Amino acid sequence: MTNVLILGANGGIARLAIDLFLDQTDAKLTLYLRNASRLRNMNSDRVRVIEGDVLNLEKLEAAMAGQDVVYANLSGDLERYAENIVEAMEATNVKRLIFISSMGIYDEVPGEKYGSILNPYRKSAAVIETSNLDYTILRPAWFTNKDEINYETTQKGEPFKGYEVSRKSVADLVVKLAESSESSETEVRSSLGVNRPE
Template sequence: MVGQDVVYANLAGPMERQAQTIVRAMAAAGVRRLIFIASMGIYDEVPGERYGSVLDPYRKSAAVIEASDLDYTVLRPAWLNDRDVIAYGTTEKGEPFANATKTVSRKSVADLVVRLATTPGLQPRASLGVHGLA
């Protein structure tokens, strides 16, 4: 990580342990900016839905990231699709997840990741729900 400006993490498996390792490695390397992919529903913010323990890995890893002193942005995308479209909206942590029934394109999530990675100061220490518009 030494010499990097941004770390992007989109993980599976033992996510809490991986998040802890990322936080430690970033601190050791002096890297501050992290874009971390979690899942919609980790804060029970999807109206009418309760995903329960299936989201525990995402919930616990996001908690590790949020407890760090990193300049992080946690992204919580809706269900993904493969459409060739960039059309999305976001909601902040603490707000109900908007348009939870609309999937979001992978291309849309990638667009947001690139914007976050290339725009210093965009959405620091934030957790954003990402939903489709099209």
Template sequence: MANVMILGAHGQIATLARHQLLKETDHHLSLFLRNAGRLQDVNPQRETVIDGDVTDTAKLTKALAGIDVVYANLGNKGIEDQAKSVVKAMDAAGVSRLIWISTLGIYDEVPGAFGKWNHQMLDGGYLETYAAAAKVIENSDLKYTIIRPAWLSNKNIISYELTEKGEPFKGTEVSRRSIADFVVKLINDPSKHIGASLGVDQPNTQGDKPSFY
């Protein structure tokens, strides 16, 4: 059994990962989020809810006591500051294993027409901030895995492939359920993919843009 902290626990991928962890493992989950009253289905035997903002480094540091793995499902224009606070708090708490959700395109690794479309959709504050946050994580001394999902769908499918940093991104889309499944696998075997930044897409979805656009 591991003690797992989920940052941004109300997010769609985080919710899927959380429910999968409750179903398939005996891990204890600490759910850290703003406006914690949004969580209506908490299992008091398996879950601890903490209402807080991850940029409150002191509160986050305190909450990390006894945690083995941190899964961060964060994201907004302040994600670079969130990353800095997470790194500082984890260092202070002596917690090293981090799973960090980012996005495709932060290294300009998406080729062809899809890469151009992705820039058109995400440039102007989104890709730039996510790239800056990823750099904070990569420059830390944490045992991190950065996950760069393709465009996300709500399809009820688990099917994904990985690309390493420095390799061209492959497909255009991936299901949230697939990303959640990969997160759960990393939590269950935290020795895998340490120091990696991994693109995640559904096989055979290459094209100029995702199928739902």
């Protein structure tokens, strides 16, 4: 049984991942979010809710205790968030991090040049990549709401493929990564592009 801490648990991908974790695994979830009243009732004894901001380092460290995996599904000041997450994980000796980023942070999308809008994503990835954590950074394509699980991945250094991916696909990959006990070299200390095959 895996203990998973979900940061930004009311986010779009996070809500889909929570459903998959509860339906398909026996993971225990700690949902960390700024406004707990926004969460619908979950009625599961495998779910614990902590109301908190990722900028609150003390609360974040307390939430890390006993976790096997941290899954960060955040938007906003991602560089500061990543700094706090790395600091809290190192302080509490939690190693495994899954962090949702975006395609384009390495200028890896053929024919596209994404400007400063991606800076928080670039800078947060750099913070994580210089840590000692067992991280997987996910770089999804544009999200769709298609009710399908259909994706492929590319490694850092490879050109990005495709242009879209369903939210449900990204949630599925998060759950698979969180649940895989074997540390695969293609997943750990990796940054994966995620797209719908064309």
